[in-house]
Amino acid sequence: MIPDFEVTILGNTSSIPVHGRHHTAQVVRFGQDFLLLDCGEAMQLQARAYKIKVSKINSIFISHLHGDHYYGLIGLLSSYSLGKRTTPLTIFGPRGLDEIITTNFRYSNTKLPFPLNFVETYDDGLNLLLDTTRYQVYSFPLIHRLPTTGFLIKEKHGLRNLIKEKLQENKLPLAAIQSLRKGEDYKDENGKVYRVKQYTHPLPPLRTYAYCSDTIYNPGLKQYIENADLLYHESTFMEDNAERAATTYHCTARQAAEIAKISNVKKLLLGHFSSRYVNLEPLLGEARTVFEDSILSEEGQTYAL
Structure with a gap:
């Protein structure tokens, strides 16, 4: 039986939560496993609104230490504590995140009732973070204003079905x-x-999800995300703000589409939208001039691979 492999968007805005959009957070479900990619503010409220059981999350991946990507984490861990969670939790993130967490809990006198493990990520190439019987999670470097990684979730073959x-x-x-x-x-x-x-029956094609949170336009990403079934790539600005995108180490929708095209991915999911855009359709139109299989990420929507 092929396990479900899907992504639910909880937040898709950039620095300021406006226009009904929230800071970056998304849940990836592979079979019975739930993974959280970034944890912006309002993650818990969004999860409740869209009926995501946060208690099932056992692995959290933080791309970098800009607040819109992790400020919801302390609140989530505190809720786990109040809920008497006992299941172990592992957080994968950049250097300094463990210090932020432990400092906060030291001064708030919070004692977690569950084992919390921290695995430091590095932006020096493709690194295996998590290896299970059915999938692997890798980090890979993004180019941003501070150390940042993307995440690659790759399916592994399970047992073959006999004829x-x-x-x-x-x-x-x-x-x-x-x-x-x-x-x-x-x-x-x-x-x-x-x-x-x-x-035995032939094995089905393996599926891959690539997550690129914040990054400047970087064709070098192709070596990490090539042939992915679904690519989430930041598209903070449109081309008329390409100079600002470069200055702030972000991308335009067109640039995200160019990355998708040269990487031969099957579908592009646009996200991390600037607060200046109320209507996102122009960003989608811009991306589709380069890569037709582009779609806007929508909060509360689940995308199957």
């Missing part, structure tokens, strides 16, 4: 079945070989 008709025709030993489901041919004591391609 029932083949099993009915041939009685396979248990060891052969176990081997074949792992994708390995099996040879019995008599020298008979049971081949994976004969007894």
Whole structure:
């Protein structure tokens, strides 16, 4: 059975929460696992509004230490404490985030009732952060005004499904079945070989989600996000503000589309919109002149891979 792999947007605005839009936060669900990518203000309120159970989140990934990407984190951890959470939680983030958290809780005399683990991220290349039986999470460098990483969530193959008709025709030993489901041919004591391609269904294509929070236009991202099924890429400004985008180390919608095009991704999800834009349709129009499969991220919407 192919597990669900989907992204729910909780916030998609940049520095100021306006026009009904909120600071960056999104939840990725892979099967029964819930991952939080960035944690801007109002994350908890948004999660309640869109019926996301924050108690199921066991891994949090913070891209960088600009407030609109992590100011909701202390509140979330405090709510976990008040709710008597006991399940371990791991936070992946840049140097200094652990100090911010521990300093806050030291002065508020907060003692967490659950194990909190912190894993420091580095912006020096592609780094494996989390490895499970069905997916992996990597960080990769973005170019912004302080150390920043994007995140790549890549599906792994699970056990193969056996062809029932083949099993009915041939009685396979248990060891052969176990081997074949792992994708390995099996040879019995008599020298008979049971081949994976004969007894199992072809594996479905693997899916990949790429998350680029804040970054200047950087074609070098292609090496990390190439062929992703879904790319979330910041599109803070339009082309008439390209100079401001460069000065603040952000991107335009057109530039995000150019990254999607050269990286051969299947779909582009635009986000991190400047407060100057009430109507976002012009940003979408700009992106689609370069990459047709562009869509605006919408808060409360879930996007399946």
